[in-house]
Structure formats: C-alpha cells, structure tokens
Amino acid sequence: MKKLKILIIFLFCSQAYGLEFNGKFTQGGLIIGKTNPSDKIFLDEKPLKISPSGNFVFGISRERSKDLKIEIKSKSSSKILTKKITKRKFRIQRIDGLPKRKVTPNEEDMKRIRKEGRLIVKAKNINSNFDFFSNGFIRPLKGITTGVYGSQRILNGKKRRPHYGIDIASPKGTPIKSPNDGKVVLAERDLFFTGGTLMIDHGHGLISIYSHLENLKVERNQQIKKGQIIGTVGSTGRSTGPHLDFRLYWNNIAVDPDLVFN
Ligand SMILES: [Zn+2]
Structure with missing residues (x-):
C-alpha cells in the first residue's frame, strides 16, 4: 500500500x-x-x-x-x-595495414589536417534553434557493424584516440539515408582522415557526421528529410575498406549512435 x-x-x-x-x-x-x-x-x-x-x-x-x-x-x-550514470566497459580495437602516412602524417599533411580540423570544429560548434532531434533517429545504413563507439584504437601498433563513431560495412555505392530531418552544415569531397564527409545539424548543438563517402548527394545549407539519400558508401580517407563511419555530437560531446536509433 x-x-x-x-x-x-x-x-x-x-x-x-x-x-x-x-x-x-x-x-x-x-x-x-x-x-x-x-x-x-x-x-x-x-x-x-x-x-x-x-x-x-x-x-x-x-x-x-x-x-x-x-x-x-x-x-x-x-x-x-x-x-546516476551507468558505467560501461569499452573494447580495445587493433587495426593494422593502414598506409603509414595516414597514421603518422608528414609536415605537409599536418598543415592540411589542421585546416580541415578547423572546418569540422566550426560545424560541430553550431547551436541552432531547430528541434529536428525530437523526431527520432533511424539507421543511416544496413550492414555489419565493424567498429563500435568508445573503443580504444591501436592503429598499426600505435595508440590513438578512442573511436567515437560506429562503423557499418556495406558495398561501395550503397545509398546512405539521413537518420533524421536536418540541415547540411558541411559537405567536403576529400578530407585527409574522413575522405568524402557530410555533417548535418539536427538542432540544439546535435550534429551528425558521415565519413569515407564515395559520392555526396546533398550540398551545404540544404535542408533534408529523414530517410533522404545523402550519399553513397566508399572507402575514401583513412579507411581499409568500404564502410560508413557515423558519429553524433552534442555540443562537441561524442555520444553513442547505437543508443539513439529507434
Ligand atoms: Zn570509424
């Protein structure tokens, strides 16, 4: 009672x-x-x-x-x-066979990486008044998950930053859907690490990032709908095979996309 x-x-x-x-x-x-x-x-x-x-x-x-x-x-x-925040155990993931320059870039590459990094940070810091995030997120691509959020990365034997995205493997050219409504805030065809890259603003500081794309099907500043094709799977940038690296950031804090899909 x-x-x-x-x-x-x-x-x-x-x-x-x-x-x-x-x-x-x-x-x-x-x-x-x-x-x-x-x-x-x-x-x-x-x-x-x-x-x-x-x-x-x-x-x-x-x-x-x-x-x-x-x-x-x-x-x-x-x-x-x-x-209370439930604690998680994160995996260690080793990836070998990456081109040496993509793991330990030279001075010339570093200039390019810094310039591209500034573009990405600028887009990540967008904090718009849209509230598209409240419509629920769908998976951008079907396929086998080959990388999970949070795992500690060891690339060619060298300790690197944790992996903040999920990797979904799928054949080259497979269409990628937008997981929610949003506005494209970055569309770049060839970035050093992420290759063909898109960033979408879902509002209130929530930004999604799509990497290693073969083709981009949307442009910067374009408003898009949930389920709309935004690009195709590729292996551009630092990648060992065709897959999508999908990330979600809220005010620059990386969150786990696998916890968000409904
Ligand atoms: Zn990845």
Missing part, C-alpha cells in the same frame, strides 16, 4: 512537471526530452536550450562518471534531480 502511494505521488509529480526523458543515463548516452515550454532546465548548473514546443536534448560523454545534476524551474516551483 505504501509503495502504491509513493508511486501515485511520483506519477502525479512527474505529470505536474510535464517532464519526460527518453534515452539511457549511461556513458555515451543521448537524452531527448520534453517539458513545459515555459520551464527552465539547468544541466550541471548550465542552462539547456528548450524549443517553443518544449523539446530539449543533451549528451553524456564517454568519460562521465559523476552523477548528473538536473534542475527544473517552473514559474511556481523548482526541483533538483540527481541521475
């Missing part, structure tokens, strides 16, 4: 706040939520963007272990939620 009472109070409270979280509170998780548009939400003391329909989004980093502090302020009240 006591338990039931608590449950009823809990349901009542969460309804009163009209607050909803979708997603896993885990390392690499992406939380897509809804609240009263007039509420204010603070994540670790920083204000979250809330759309006119009450949608919001935030990501949890691979390294996060501290509880999340979420504060919800409405006109009449304020409430603090503490969310």
Whole structure:
C-alpha cells in the first residue's frame, strides 16, 4: 500500500512537471526530452536550450562518471534531480595495414589536417534553434557493424584516440539515408582522415557526421528529410575498406549512435 502511494505521488509529480526523458543515463548516452515550454532546465548548473514546443536534448560523454545534476524551474516551483550514470566497459580495437602516412602524417599533411580540423570544429560548434532531434533517429545504413563507439584504437601498433563513431560495412555505392530531418552544415569531397564527409545539424548543438563517402548527394545549407539519400558508401580517407563511419555530437560531446536509433 505504501509503495502504491509513493508511486501515485511520483506519477502525479512527474505529470505536474510535464517532464519526460527518453534515452539511457549511461556513458555515451543521448537524452531527448520534453517539458513545459515555459520551464527552465539547468544541466550541471548550465542552462539547456528548450524549443517553443518544449523539446530539449543533451549528451553524456564517454568519460562521465559523476552523477548528473538536473534542475527544473517552473514559474511556481523548482526541483533538483540527481541521475546516476551507468558505467560501461569499452573494447580495445587493433587495426593494422593502414598506409603509414595516414597514421603518422608528414609536415605537409599536418598543415592540411589542421585546416580541415578547423572546418569540422566550426560545424560541430553550431547551436541552432531547430528541434529536428525530437523526431527520432533511424539507421543511416544496413550492414555489419565493424567498429563500435568508445573503443580504444591501436592503429598499426600505435595508440590513438578512442573511436567515437560506429562503423557499418556495406558495398561501395550503397545509398546512405539521413537518420533524421536536418540541415547540411558541411559537405567536403576529400578530407585527409574522413575522405568524402557530410555533417548535418539536427538542432540544439546535435550534429551528425558521415565519413569515407564515395559520392555526396546533398550540398551545404540544404535542408533534408529523414530517410533522404545523402550519399553513397566508399572507402575514401583513412579507411581499409568500404564502410560508413557515423558519429553524433552534442555540443562537441561524442555520444553513442547505437543508443539513439529507434
Ligand atoms: Zn570509424
């Protein structure tokens, strides 16, 4: 009886706040939520963007272990939620046979890499008012997963940054779909590491990245729809075979795409 009472109070409270979280509170998780548009939400003391329909989004980093502090302020009240973050074990992945220049670039390459890096960072820092993220994400490509989020990479025997994307292998030329509505914010045919590369803005700092494409089917600044063909699978840039490297960043924090598809 006591338990039931608590449950009823809990349901009542969460309804009163009209607050909803979708997603896993885990390392690499992406939380897509809804609240009263007039509420204010603070994540670790920083204000979250809330759309006119009450949608919001935030990501949890691979390294996060501290509880999340979420504060919800409405006109009449304020409430603090503490969310535990489930820890994960990440794999070690060794890849050999990559061209030496792609693992240890020369001085000339480094100039190019830095210039291209600035383009990518600029696109990752976009924080638009779109709330396309609330429509749900589909897989951009069917195929075998050959690389997962978070694994520690050892390339040609050298320790490199963790892998922040998922790799999906598929034959060269296979069409890639946009996982959600969005706006193309970067479309480059030949970047040093990622080859044919697209970046799509889904709103509130949520940006998806597609690498190693053979062909791009959309242009920068183009608005696109969920399921629209945006390019084809290739093996351009630092790659050992045809596959799509798909990444999702929220305000520059890489999250796990596998936790996002519905
Ligand atoms: Zn990859």
